[in-house]
Amino acid sequence: MTPRARAAASLRAASRWRPAEYAFWAAALASWLFLPGQYLLLNEIAIAGLFAVSLDLVLGYGGIVSLGHAAFFGFGAYVAGLLTMAGVAEPLTGLLIAGVATTLLGLATSVLVLRGSDLTRIMVTLSVSLVLLEIANRMTWLTGGADGLQGIAFTPLLGLFEFDMFGRVAYGYSLAVLFVLFALARRLVVSPFGWSVRAASGNPLRTAAIGIPVTRRLVGVYGFAAGLAGVAGALLAQTSQFVSLDVLAFHRSAEVLLMLVIGGTGYLYGGLIGALLFKVVQDRLAELTPQYWQFWIGLLLVLLVLAGRERLFALPRAAWRAVWRRA
Amino acid sequence: MTPALETIGLHRSFGGLAAASDVSLRLERGARHALIGPNGAGKTTLLNLLSGVLAPSAGRILLDGADITTLAPDRRVRRGLVRTFQVNQLFPALTPLQSVGLAVSRRLGLDTQVWRRIGSRPAVIDQSVEVLARFGLLDVMDRPTRGLAYGKQRLLEIALAIACGPRVLLLDEPAAGVPEGERDEILAGVAALPDDVTVLLIEHDMDLVFRFARRISVLVAGRILTEGTPAEIAADPRVRAVYLGDGHA
Numbered sequence: 386m387t388p389r390a391r392a393a394a395s396l397r398a399a400s401r402w403r404p405a406e407y408a409f410w411a412a413a414l415a416s417w418l419f420l421p422g423q424y425l426l427l428n429e430i431a432i433a434g435l436f437a438v439s440l441d442l443v444l445g446y447g448g449i450v451s452l453g454h455a456a457f458f459g460f461g462a463y464v465a466g467l468l469t470m471a472g473v474a475e476p477l478t479g480l481l482i483a484g485v486a487t488t489l490l491g492l493a494t495s496v497l498v499l500r501g502s503d504l505t506r507i508m509v510t511l512s513v514s515l516v517l518l519e520i521a522n523r524m525t526w527l528t529g530g531a532d533g534l535q536g537i538a539f540t541p542l543l544g545l546f547e548f549d550m551f552g553r554v555a556y557g558y559s560l561a562v563l564f565v566l567f568a569l570a571r572r573l574v575v576s577p578f579g580w581s582v583r584a585a586s587g588n589p590l591r592t593a594a595i596g597i598p599v600t601r602r603l604v605g606v607y608g609f610a611a612g613l614a615g616v617a618g619a620l621l622a623q624t625s626q627f628v629s630l631d632v633l634a635f636h637r638s639a640e641v642l643l644m645l646v647i648g649g650t651g652y653l654y655g656g657l658i659g660a661l662l663f664k665v666v667q668d669r670l671a672e673l674t675p676q677y678w679q680f681w682i683g684l685l686l687v688l689l690v691l692a693g694r695e696r697l698f699a700l701p702r703a704a705w706r707a708v709w710r711r712a
Numbered sequence: 713m714t715p716a717l718e719t720i721g722l723h724r725s726f727g728g729l730a731a732a733s734d735v736s737l738r739l740e741r742g743a744r745h746a747l748i749g750p751n752g753a754g755k756t757t758l759l760n761l762l763s764g765v766l767a768p769s770a771g772r773i774l775l776d777g778a779d780i781t782t783l784a785p786d787r788r789v790r791r792g793l794v795r796t797f798q799v800n801q802l803f804p805a806l807t808p809l810q811s812v813g814l815a816v817s818r819r820l821g822l823d824t825q826v827w828r829r830i831g832s833r834p835a836v837i838d839q840s841v842e843v844l845a846r847f848g849l850l851d852v853m854d855r856p857t858r859g860l861a862y863g864k865q866r867l868l869e870i871a872l873a874i875a876c877g878p879r880v881l882l883l884d885e886p887a888a889g890v891p892e893g894e895r896d897e898i899l900a901g902v903a904a905l906p907d908d909v910t911v912l913l914i915e916h917d918m919d920l921v922f923r924f925a926r927r928i929s930v931l932v933a934g935r936i937l938t939e940g941t942p943a944e945i946a947a948d949p950r951v952r953a954v955y956l957g958d959g960h961a
Contacts, residue, residue, distance in 0.1 A: 388841050389837060392809055392813075392831070392840060392854075393837045395807070395809055395853070395854040396831035397829070399810070400829040575830065576829055576830060577814065577817040577818075577822050577823045578824055578825060579830075580830050581818070583803075583806065584803050584806065584811075587803050587806070588802065588804075590801050591872070592786075594763065594785060594795055594797070594873075595794075595814065595815040595872060595873075595876050596786050596815075596818045596819070596823075596876055597786055597814075598784070598787075599786070
């Protein structure tokens with residue numbers, strides 16, 4: 386093989402879909418077809434997964450540590466909820482508007498976030514989410530304050546599919562949106578833009594020295610990720626037909642970070658796997674010990690940190706890698 | 713003719729220490745110019761000023777006659793002013809192919825593409841392979857950079873700059889840390905640059921300097937002591953005094 390062909394193949398291989406990925410999404414589709422009893426949990430997982438993928442773009446690719454990612458999730462949820470009151474009750478339209486609005490919020494706040502070091506970024510992201518929470522809390526005439534948004538209702542999806550009480554349409558809808566946006570994010574990270582984001586977070590000095598504007602790249606990925614988080618929030622608002630202050634709460638920012646820590650950063654699937662594990666464990670524990678599940682999940686997380694994800698997941702990861710490599 | 717790169721009264725101080733003081737340099741198009749001087753003379757500071765990593769306290773920098781004094785580093789690169797670093801500044805997680813491919817994509821204006829994958833344009837592959845081949849990096853092009861031998865990393869350091877298509881190239885001690893036998897390989901790729909590319913070389917290895925440069929400037933304590941042809945510099949008693957006095961032979 387000529388060097389040229391080798392280089393072309395090598396770059397192509399870095400972006401090609403692997404068999405394991407097809408299997409992953411086939412399993413997701415199967416869950417919609419064959420697990421009707423679990424739709425509520427599965428819907429939660431899909432939404433949390435999209436939220437975690439968004440954080441992975443920020444943290445795993447952009448290298449920005451955020452402790453306030455719920456700002457975007459919650460903002461998207463409120464936008465989606467408020468839109469129905471303004472008469473925009475078609476879910477997909479609402480989703481689109483919520484995504485665009487949250488992207489704009491992400492771009493606007495990136496100016497604050499991208500200044501300074503990791504520690505400053507943690508503080509600033511946290512502050513932004515707390516400020517939004519307080520605004521939502523105070524503007525009761527708009528948001529309903531602590532009572533939440535009352536009486537939001539959606540027309541059938543695309544005018545065709547009504548949200549049913551079992552969550553069949555809801556989960557199918559969330560899963561479809563998750564897949565489309567995941568595919569978009571996956572496409573983005575293997576584009577020249579995506580590589581330049583990775584370069585910018587890995588070595589900003591050299592990135593500038595090859596002519597790439599570091600700050601603008603990070604602003605771009607932060608805005609895009611914010612939009613994804615906003616869509617995730619909007620999905621929650623639409624599929625649960627309810628929005629409360631909880632969507633902006635700190636525990637959401639912390640949980641999504643935990644999911645990403647569990648699943649691993651920088652390969653996009655970490656967010657999905659982390660969300661799946663976190664939600665399933667949470668659900669099982671809540672069933673086993675309704676009162677103490679938070680204790681157990683806390684204990685599990687402490688063990689996870691002490692033992693290290695690498696060691697705990699060495700086996701499944703090795704298996705995953707084996708399939709990955711062989712492709 | 714307008715010089716390719718010119719500085720006028722460039723000045724930069726850190727606290728009370730003047731690391732660059734009234735530096736006026738003039739590099740004609742196609743120059744092979746070396747900047748030498750004892751440790752701490754301010755060579756790297758000057759390079760940081762030229763590349764925009766540091767802002768000067770006073771003075772101006774002209775690239776092809778245009779004032780670039782306040783331009784951000786990435787804007788200077790887009791205008792053809794490219795540098796390398798004394799200590800490797802690479803992308804450890806990326807492969808040489810990906811790193812060079814990114815630089816080539818940028819040069820071709822494709823770096824803001826979000827929809828097509830990197831290297832989907834044949835031109836990116838062609839030019840990346842050409843640069844990698846010139847620096848003998850083809851055999852390691854798809855291994856992560858962090859695992860490469862130091863010599864290979866050093867070559868990649870320069871290959872990345874070449875991939876940017878420089879019109880003025882600033883080389884900060886390209887042979888630093890490279891064993892003597894491999895130094896020729898480092899400069900071979902630079903020597904193969906087209907004649908109209910201007911090169912400013914900072915280097916400690918006098919052998920390399922005298923083989924490469926057609927003009928040499930001597931920087932001492934932030935000031936240009938003298939400038940001339942290699943023969944003139946070699947014969948200059950002041951230069952000898954600086955180097956001998958500083959413990960260098």
